Amino acid sequence: MAGNSRLSGFRNLDVVERRRTAARECGLEPDALDVLETGGLDSEIADRMIENAVGVIGVPVGVATNFTVNGRDVLVPMATEEPSVVAAASNAARIARVRGGFTTTSTTPVMQAQVQIVDVTDPEAARLRVLEAREEIIELAERQDPTLVRLGGGVVDLTVRTVPTGDQTYVVAHLAVDVRDAMGANAVNTMAEAVAPRIAELAQGRPLLRILTNRADRRISRARAVLDAEALGGPEVARDIVHGYRLAAADPYRAATHNKGIMNGVSAVVLATGNDTRAMEAGAHAHAVDASGRYTSLSTFELDAAGDVVATLELPTPVGLVGGATRTHPVARAALALTGVTTARELGELMVAVGLAQNIAAVRALATEGIQRGHMSLHARNIAVAAGAEPEEISQVVAALVADRSFGADHAEAVLARLRDRR
Numbered sequence: 365m366a367g368n369s370r371l372s373g374f375r376n377l378d379v380v381e382r383r384r385t386a387a388r389e390c391g392l393e394p395d396a397l398d399v400l401e402t403g404g405l406d407s408e409i410a411d412r413m414i415e416n417a418v419g420v421i422g423v424p425v426g427v428a429t430n431f432t433v434n435g436r437d438v439l440v441p442m443a444t445e446e447p448s449v450v451a452a453a454s455n456a457a458r459i460a461r462v463r464g465g466f467t468t469t470s471t472t473p474v475m476q477a478q479v480q481i482v483d484v485t486d487p488e489a490a491r492l493r494v495l496e497a498r499e500e501i502i503e504l505a506e507r508q509d510p511t512l513v514r515l516g517g518g519v520v521d522l523t524v525r526t527v528p529t530g531d532q533t534y535v536v537a538h539l540a541v542d543v544r545d546a547m548g549a550n551a552v553n554t555m556a557e558a559v560a561p562r563i564a565e566l567a568q569g570r571p572l573l574r575i576l577t578n579r580a581d582r583r584i585s586r587a588r589a590v591l592d593a594e595a596l597g598g599p600e601v602a603r604d605i606v607h608g609y610r611l612a613a614a615d616p617y618r619a620a621t622h623n624k625g626i627m628n629g630v631s632a633v634v635l636a637t638g639n640d641t642r643a644m645e646a647g648a649h650a651h652a653v654d655a656s657g658r659y660t661s662l663s664t665f666e667l668d669a670a671g672d673v674v675a676t677l678e679l680p681t682p683v684g685l686v687g688g689a690t691r692t693h694p695v696a697r698a699a700l701a702l703t704g705v706t707t708a709r710e711l712g713e714l715m716v717a718v719g720l721a722q723n724i725a726a727v728r729a730l731a732t733e734g735i736q737r738g739h740m741s742l743h744a745r746n747i748a749v750a751a752g753a754e755p756e757e758i759s760q761v762v763a764a765l766v767a768d769r770s771f772g773a774d775h776a777e778a779v780l781a782r783l784r785d786r787r
């Protein structure tokens with residue numbers, strides 16, 4: 365948690381000053397974020413993390429300001445290669461703050477593993493035979509992870525489905541497990557492999573796939589924010605934001621982009637905290653398919669009786685504070701310390717608040733001046749560097765590109781050549 369996340373002028377500090385300021389606001393030691401200077405990972409650690417390691421890739425980590433979540437200020441670490449993402453999240457958090465920021469809730473952190481049984485002659489009866497052994501199967505599963513059970517987690521449910529396919533109907537058992545502060549994939553996969561032979565015996569079939577489902581629809585985090593119409597730019601802007609959302613709700617072509625904007629924020633926090641970006645993305649896009657099978661918007665925007673915009677977002681949040689790279693990656697540890705979260709649920713809720721902020725900023729820009737002014741002004745620094753600008757030339761090239769509202773590579777090279785000619 366931060367004492368105060370409303371750090372106006374934070375952007376004008378240099379990188380070291382920003383680290384010191386963020387650490388101070390979050391009550392951390394002054395050097396607590398210094399590991400971010402180098403990315404925290406050398407080839408030796410990398411070699412222990414993946415196979416055939418040949419090195420590491422750097423990704424910038426920024427801090428989003430202005431966030432209030434459930435009445436408490438928080439500074440948010442975001443790892444992203446995309447310009448304007450951190451600015452946009454901070455911008456929308458500043459607007460949401462006017463009406464108290466983000467309110468979040470979440471379910472118990474339940475992940476599910478699937479056990480597929482093939483070659484079953486009587487799948488409907490097999491389903492019931494497996495359910496009749498519910499207690500025995502749950503006990504066998506929980507024996508695999510005494511730590512989790514000791515921490516108050518463990519199996520919360522056993523369900524069995526029959527899944528008809530072209531030539532046979534599979535029996536598919538689901539183990540639903542409260543994984544506490546873990547992402548939980550390894551934990552539930554171990555359980556699934558342990559119980560599969562017994563389930564197959566009961567079903568009188570052959571066990572095949574035993575793996576978690578990334579459709580983590582029993583582990584949901586939710587965020588809601590009221591956006592003051594005046595702070596958004598006035599009642600017309602508020603109405604146009606809702607029109608922008610409605611297109612995403614009705615049209616899968618727009619929904620994919622709308623949801624990508626949400627994931628700009630979510631994935632950046634997932635990556636900064638050493639969590640599994642693919643699991644989060646898979647869960648989110650599966651959740652974007654509605655009951656009729658149509659891909660739609662993950663968020664909603666409505667006008668309330670006062671004419672303010674109320675924005676909501678619900679997402680599966682398969683993320684942890686233990687396991688995976690969360691404790692082995694030094695940057696992940698520093699990033700988690702910055703957030704001050706103490707449970708995986710709080711982390712998931714924070715991610716959803718950031719996703720909603722990102723979505724609000726993008727849709728507001730699209731419903732008003734368009735995305736290019738804000739986004740390209742910040743991306744112009746990359747364009748200037750790609751055109752060959754030296755550090756002392758970058759700000760002049762950026763200023764010219766923004767003034768000309770022209771961001772092509774040829775134009776940047778021409779601006780740079782003119783600048784050098786004038787010297």
Ligand SMILES: CC(C)(COP(=O)([O-])OP(=O)([O-])OC[C@H]1O[C@@H](n2cnc3c(N)ncnc32)[C@H](O)[C@@H]1OP(=O)([O-])[O-])[C@@H](O)C(=O)NCCC(=O)NCCSC(=O)C[C@@](C)(O)CC(=O)[O-]
Nearest residue numbers: 372373375448449451452454455621622625725726729738
């Ligand atoms: C870019 C802004 C924020 C400019 O917006 P602005 O109104 O020019 O900014 P401002 O200078 O008035 O500052 C307002 C606040 O924004 C923040 N801010 C502003 N600039 C900075 C900066 N340089 N560094 C750090 N923070 C910045 C900062 O919090 C600041 O308040 P302060 O704290 O200073 O009092 C705005 O235009 C915006 O929100 N645009 C949306 C950009 C966006 O969504 N980018 C994502 C990439 S595009 C994409 O991939 C997704 C998309 C768009 O396709 C999704 C979709 O279609 O839905």
Ligand SMILES: NC(=O)C1=CN([C@@H]2O[C@H](COP(=O)(O)OP(=O)(O)OC[C@H]3O[C@@H](n4cnc5c(N)ncnc54)[C@H](OP(=O)(O)O)[C@@H]3O)[C@@H](O)[C@H]2O)C=CC1
Nearest residue numbers: 511512543544545546547548549550551640643686687688
């Ligand atoms: N499809 C997918 O998404 C897949 C993802 N993965 C990967 O799995 C990894 C995550 O798996 P995960 O199970 O979280 O990792 P771990 O197995 O590393 O961590 C979970 C274990 O940590 C121990 N633990 C200690 N403290 C806690 C606590 N407070 N809450 C919960 N558990 C605690 C538990 O038991 P104990 O101490 O006994 O270990 C638990 O089983 C990620 O790296 C992910 O990329 C893997 C396969 C598939």
